[in-house]
Amino acid sequence: MADAEIIPIGTRGRPGRGSGSAKPSASARNLAGSGRSGAGKGAKGTAAKDAPGKKTAPVTPKRGRRADQPVTRAEASTEARTDETQVPVATGPEATPEPGGVDERAKSPVDPPVDGPEPRETSSTTTEDRVGDGIPVGDWLQALTSASKEVFGDDWEPRLAELLAFLRRRVTGDYEVDEYGFDAEITRRFLHAAIRPIAQKWFRVEVRGAENIPADGGALVVSNHSGTVPVDGLVTGVSIHDHTGRHLRPLGADLVFRLPFVGELARKGGATLACNEDAERMLRGGELVGVWPEGFKGIGKPYSDRYKLQRFGRGGFVSAALRTGVPIIPTAVVGAEEIYPLVGNLPSLARLLGVPYIPITPFFPLLGPLGMVPLPSKWLIEFGEPIRTDTYDGGAADDPMLVFNVTDQVRETIQQTLYSLLMQRRSVFH
Amino acid sequence: MGSVVLVTGVSGDLGARLARLLSADPAIERVIGVDVVPPRGDMGEVRFVRADIRNPVIAKVIAGEEVDTVVHMSVIATPGTAGGRTSMKELNVIGTMQLLAACQKAPNLRRLVVRSSTAVYGSSPRDPAMFTEDMAPKRMPRSGFAKDVVEVEGYVRGFARRRPDIEVTMLRAANTIGPRVTSPMVQYFRLPVVPTVLGFDARLQFLHEDDLLGAVRHAALDGVHGTFNVAGDGIVMLSQAIRRIGRPSVALPTFAVSQVGSLVRRSRVADFSPEQVAYLTYGRGVDTTRMREVLGFEARHTTASALDTLRSAISPGPTMGRRVAVLEHALTQVRGGARG
Structure with missing residues (x-):
């Protein structure tokens, strides 16, 4: 278990805004369809949702090509979903459990209750909440993406996933030390x-x-x-x-x-x-x-x-x-x-503290902490x-x-x- | 021919379970349980004799019932059940002396199994990583349970010298944990907030309660003369154990831990002795090669899996682990959403 289990997340595609794709960004849609984001949780919402749903259709083959394995499940579910859920975020959860993700869940024995209720409802409600708040999820997402890219470089997704897996293992104590305590x-x-x-x-x-x-x-x-x-x-x-x-x-x-x-x-x-x-x-x-x-x-x-x-x-x-x-x-x-050229020693103080010697170097303790460089x-x-x-x-x-x-x-x-x-x-x- | 086994300390949970386990064994004809108070639960086939091992009555029981195997389980680590440190020490040390004196006079006796503890090795920064049976403690335990165990082992060794015809198996069990047992470490992990020693992370090794019973049973049926460490495989660090159990913890400097310890002890929430503070500072590991190769016993639980059984018995608090898992899940979801 030396290596981190890598859960690839996301598609590495460029996110909506400014990516040159035909799809308008979430905030742009926000501006245009103000009626929808405001009160329209009901019928109006669904109506507005149909349009972007169609627009995402051309993207679908691309996704299918990249993650071939889960074609059966992910593909089918996304197709089914594109017409009922529209905002980019909402389509995701189903496509997420890619090969890696599925593996990870099956493998880890003390899996926290991650896969409880399928995130369908939660994601759609949060979407609407956020939309109501003003800053759309798409923007959050983009900010997150670019921040991660900044921190981790181009292959940020596997590295972020690895970091998270590492964090989870450390926090749940799910790691091994040898008999000498070596970690x-x-x-x-x-x-x-x-x-x-x-x-x-x-x-x-x-x-x-x-x-x-x-x-x-x-x-x-x-x-x-x-x-x-x-x-x-x-x-x-x-x-x-x-x-x-x-x-x-x-x-x-x-x-x-x-x-x-x-x-x-x-x-x-x-x-x-x-x-x-x-x-x-x-x-x-x-x-x-x-x-x-x-x-x-x-x-x-x-x-x-x-x-x-x-x-x-x-x-x-x-x-x-x-x-x-x-x-x-x-x-x-x-x-x-x-x-640290040792030019002096304080034997009596050392004996008092029970250590072998107290060093005096040309810079320590003269320059204080700087002397420790x-x-x-x-x-x-x-x-x-x-x-x-x-x-x-x-x-x-x-x-x-x-x-x-x-x-x-x-x-x-x-x-x-x-x-x-x-x-x-x-x-x-x- | 079935053997007759006498088990001391049967009113404790482990002792009672051991007695039942032994009485179910076809190789054993009769099991006699001895303790000062009657056991609570159903004892099945076990015959209970109410006797105090601290007085010579026990000799009559051993001689009268023609006992051939004595299993000494009543070396206790928690004074709570005995009613204070003084009576715990008396029960451990004087009780063992009396029991051994009785055993010495018993002509039919063939085997003696003593449940000892790895606490005899003490805990100090000068300890080797893994103690083998022939290593002496670097710092002699000077108080508490560990000192009792050292003295008990001394008496048992003396007994083995005087009666060379008896097979004496001494099992040095690591800290026993499990969902049902009450041991100092279990009490410690059950504290609402677990205090740890700042700047130290002890190496811990545990033995699951079932494995302890298994080892004692194995020794009682076909024991081998000698002393054996009995422990689960592997080591966990104290910090790791607390995370696995899912308890909040607070790191305190050594002197504060001792003070908290005495406070906890006085309030009778848990036994928190000075030697346990040393254990939680430096930890201890024991080598179990002899257990596997000479005694022929394998522990079924590792240290980590024994901890996991304890976790299921302790109601976990709001742990970081769950929070990170939720965060990880949420991020995965959000990222998945981006591709839609």
Whole structure:
């Protein structure tokens, strides 16, 4: 159920007014037949309705051509209807349940009471109400159409329908999250959509070696960590998704999940706690897991230590990879160090608040919120050759020497890649 | 040869239904129900013995009736039926101790089934996503039902050590929901406005009441020695669950939720304990691989479908879902009209 169910609505035809069709617009008809719109709900109304009814007749074949499937039902009903209902709006409801529409209704199990009473009466009454009010429905419709076109572009109809379907699913809770709380839809639509322009336009991320990420199956992306705020993890995730279509599942410190909003967003974005149980569970489940073994030591290091890898924890990620036999992909991110140059720290305040550090950058907290705008450094992300772990035998994960060796190998690879990327980068901002 | 099953806590709805379910089974000769108050409804073939598991009379019942299977259902999560937290704790902990003491002296006993709860795992930000049976809680529950369950499990483990000839099946059931059961989560969802913790969205997992009964019955008939998580497949987020049920909700900061909780508890509308606030903040998921592969039981309801059965039992308020559906429908109509 990853994709939205698309309900195509409308015909993509140009609406009445100014479209050059022989049919006068609704407001024009309004002006001409003032007697009809005023009091004429009775016999006069029906009489006036006959004329436009005939005029719409030439349009009918066009509709028939476009939606061939429902010919039997829609066609017949519209024919039957054209003479009793005249105003453009009223003909619609019957033609609406096109193939897509019918499907949608049949498919969705918790369908709200959409198809209650057939909208025949409702639509005709609203029409008359509106006509009485002065602004005809046709104008509303046109305004809506052009507004939608403005917002969604030319293929606005499927996109509007998709948006509505999405809204309904969110509001009724009819979506799925996996056992870690990962909400693929929200991640794709909001998280990635928000980060992508920052990554591409602000940081101008250049990705190398994306082919080293396996197309399927479990793999462990191990990356350096920097930048005071873990933006590098988010950008790496979006870059991987854009290049391979896979979601990166980050492992986060428990602090992340203790913080309100941050923890909620992290879980929705696919993160889980950095512990062996979760790491192995995810890798066994064939996920692409991301880990930043430097942790807070990495992102909270002073600017003068930039691009110097910190200690790689206890090598827990290596033993997880060894136990599950998945490849380790050493990843080097250049550029994140410069977004918030950390020149100072408030350790006592940090201890008081229970966070690892309180950053002071040249602009924060000096410029207040403005200081939170990251510097537009040029980013390079390189995914290295996968390091295979399935060649070791069963008990390898319990051999501390081997675990340390592999950890060092990964660390050295990332450090060397960082140096070579730095050589290639012409300047920090270019 | 049919077996004789003793079920504790039969005056509760789940206990009564379980006793009836067991008595209908041809493999079981007799079912004896025990509780301090007589059950309300029709108990069918079940023989009811009015006894308090908190005093040694229960030993005589077990010995006199030659019971070979004891199903311990009276570890309760809501103090409402027991009349207060103190008596709930006494019933849970002292009751279990007495029952186990009686079981230890029963020569005919072959099997003990204890309904425990996944509350033993607690809820904290340091929890793994899915608890397996051999994982310990990251933060020991210090009060309330969860602590009772931890203590009960401790006594049951001690009993299993002392009587290795008895098969002890401990079922750690996830939060049980359904149209008929009264559990803390059901009471919570029935609140007119559901309070949630601002900035957190807990991962929840539910077990349908029928599946709980099915699992206990399965364990009582052909149980396997060991501890098993019992839960429906899948996870729903708290926000999603509330939307599915169709209740209005309000997000409050943690301290406010605790205060509202104690207010709600005092007014006896629902049980809203501190550990439930932790649960609603961080949530919990349990792994059910062992349930399927070792115990051989499959839950028929998923977490989501169990929620749907609850929804039909709760009268939904004016929900956003319906409004959006109406809007969507109206737009579809209007667009359809444009082509006429």
